[in-house]
Amino acid sequence: MKLTGWRQWTILAIFAVVVTVTGLFTVRTIRRTIYWRRHHNEQIRPWMSVPYVAHAHRLPPKVLYDALGIPQTPHDRRPLRQIAREKNVAVEEVIATLERTIAEAQQPTLPAAPAFPSPGRSP
Numbered sequence: 001m002k003l004t005g006w007r008q009w010t011i012l013a014i015f016a017v018v019v020t021v022t023g024l025f026t027v028r029t030i031r032r033t034i035y036w037r038r039h040h041n042e043q044i045r046p047w048m049s050v051p052y053v054a055h056a057h058r059l060p061p062k063v064l065y066d067a068l069g070i071p072q073t074p075h076d077r078r079p080l081r082q083i084a085r086e087k088n089v090a091v092e093e094v095i096a097t098l099e100r101t102i103a104e105a106q107q108p109t110l111p112a113a114p115a116f117p118s119p120g121r122s123p
Contacts (some may be wrong), residue, residue: 039082047080049080050083
């Protein structure tokens, strides 16, 4: 294929841009996937936000906000140390509350026992 006209160069340039953008989004997606696979059940630190902790432990953020007794606001990125400061408690207390809540939420629930007839009678 011989590229001689400006239209052909324009098409080639657009194709190169599309391939580059697609490649960048592919790399970004792969990096995020690898990151979250490695940061599952990560230890809670004071720099983390409530949505970050919820995502790392695969829980809805509302569960953690309710445990802390604060309203859930959109795009809340306050670190736990700031939340502790606003509540006038130690950051360790906030972290302990979150850890208890996560442990309770991740406990498997047992199904109800099936109702069996008493062993002395036949149906």
